[in-house]
Amino acid sequence: MKHLAIKNTGLSAKGEWMQQLLKGNGEIPYLRSKKGLLFSTVTLEKIIDEEIRHDNFLLTKDKSRSIRTYSSGEQRKALLRYQIAQKPDFLVLDNPFDCLDLASVRQLKNELSQVARQTTIVQLFKRQDDILPFISHALVMRQGGLTKCIPLADLGLNRSPNQQSNLNFDIPESIKPFNVLPQVLIKMNRVCVSYDNKIIVRDICWEIKQGEFWHLKGPNGSGKTTLLSMIYGDNPKAYGQDLFIFGHKKGTGESVWQLKEMIGYFTPSITDNFKGSHSAKQMIISGLTDSIGLYQKPSDRQNKLALDWLKVLAMEEEAHQRFVDLSQIKQRLVLIARAMIKHPPLLILDEPSTGLDDDSALLMVSLIQQIAQQSDTAILYVSHRTEQGLHPQYTFELIKCEAGFTGKVRNPK
Ligand SMILES: Nc1ncnc2c1ncn2[C@@H]1O[C@H](COP(=O)(O)OP(=O)(O)OP(=O)(O)O)[C@@H](O)[C@H]1O
DSSP states (O other): OEEEEEOSSSOOOSSSSHHHHHHHHHHHHGTTTOOOOESSHHHHHHHHHHHHHHOSSSSOOTTTTTTSSSOHHHHHHHHHHHHHTTEHHHEEEETTTTTTTHHHHHHHHHHHHHHHHTTEEEEEESGGOOOHHHOOOOEEEOGGGGGEEEEEGGOOOOOOOOOOOOOOOOOOSSSSSSOOOEEEEEEEEEEEEEETEEEEEEEEEEEEETHHHHHHETTTTTTTTHHHHTTSOOOGGGGTTEEEEETTTTSSSSSSHHHHHHHEEGGGGGGGGGOSOOOOHHHHHGTTTTOSSSSSSOOEEEEEEEEHHHHHTTTTTTTTBGGGSSSSSHHHHHHHHHHTOOOSSSEEESTTTTTTTTTHHHHHHHHHHHHHOOOOOOOEEEEESOTTOOOOOOEEEEEEEEEEEEEEEOOOO
8 A cells, every 4th residue: 555745835734636635536546536534733623613513522522521622632632533433545644743742643653554554644744754654655746736656765855954044133122121020930839720620730830030941841631731821821720829920929910911911922823813914024013012913003113123023034025025925934933023022021932833844943943042042031932842953941841640740840951
């Protein structure tokens, strides 16, 4: 059986090419008249929508709990198990390892090796390391959607990604510095969270000080998003705990919105919130007002600041291009610049490199490293992947304990 890889440089999971392939009318000759299933975020979103609209719980055994309350890794594992049980003729996997912890990636690779004995696998990949070991051939997309099938070895992989990033300028200073803040920005003391009497995290003791660069990691479902939502969001579980944000006990003093003004935040899914016709430059300026777009004429100073950021991103020429028309990596760089333009005391980057290819991830890593080196902003970076070239000072790792997960501070190697 021939299993295929396709380097995914913009092939839309919702697009016509994919829809025809799944129906058995596609361009791959031996998959014609066969029925396929697509494992992707798009499918997950459809299933979640179906659950909301029709109470149809496809992925969860327990009807009292929505798939929406599962962690992102748990959702993806549930979807794959469900699809494998359908026994499709072929399975298209769109970046299957995004959001999965390392142990789950290993386990999934083993499971997929078993599945591949009876089912053809078509893997859309962005990262070379993700290619499944049993994949023998690659499909090369040509203009007009025509495809050519070649042995994987001829795809020109194993070339290390472009080591040279073209970020050559220092990041600009902020216009207006923040008021004096305590040295310890975030303080958690024996923080515990449970849902339905099930302990998720316990005895979390953690301090993030000004200017520090942290990597938060832990297996799927270990509570990373939960901890972030206690800092940045309005998770009611945060109240009444020994949790201080910028010197205030959470739930007293500053409102969630006031706190958000002091925190820069980026996660890839927020890109979908920005659908207007704003330019790249306007998007960056909107970080000064925390608005989704820009609704007031910017001052000369604000314009200059945004242009300086675009220079850092090597995107001066795209200043007036519509944000929505930019490439995926350029949209992400712009949104990180937008989150950073005020030099907030804390910048949260939640799985920022999900779905990027190797070269794009390297570019993003260069920007994050530059922010870490050239600003006093503390960075909280959450990811399962260890990115080449990224050097957080500390790691806060969630590890399994007898009930739930607890945290351990690990200093760099
Ligand atoms: N509202 C809820 N009700 C019940 N359980 C919940 C709820 N919200 C989260 N959980 C559970 O809490 C645990 C921690 O979830 P969280 O999203 O914080 O994990 P995570 O470390 O971010 O995972 P991932 O790496 O997969 O994104 C998971 O087991 C999740 O299923």
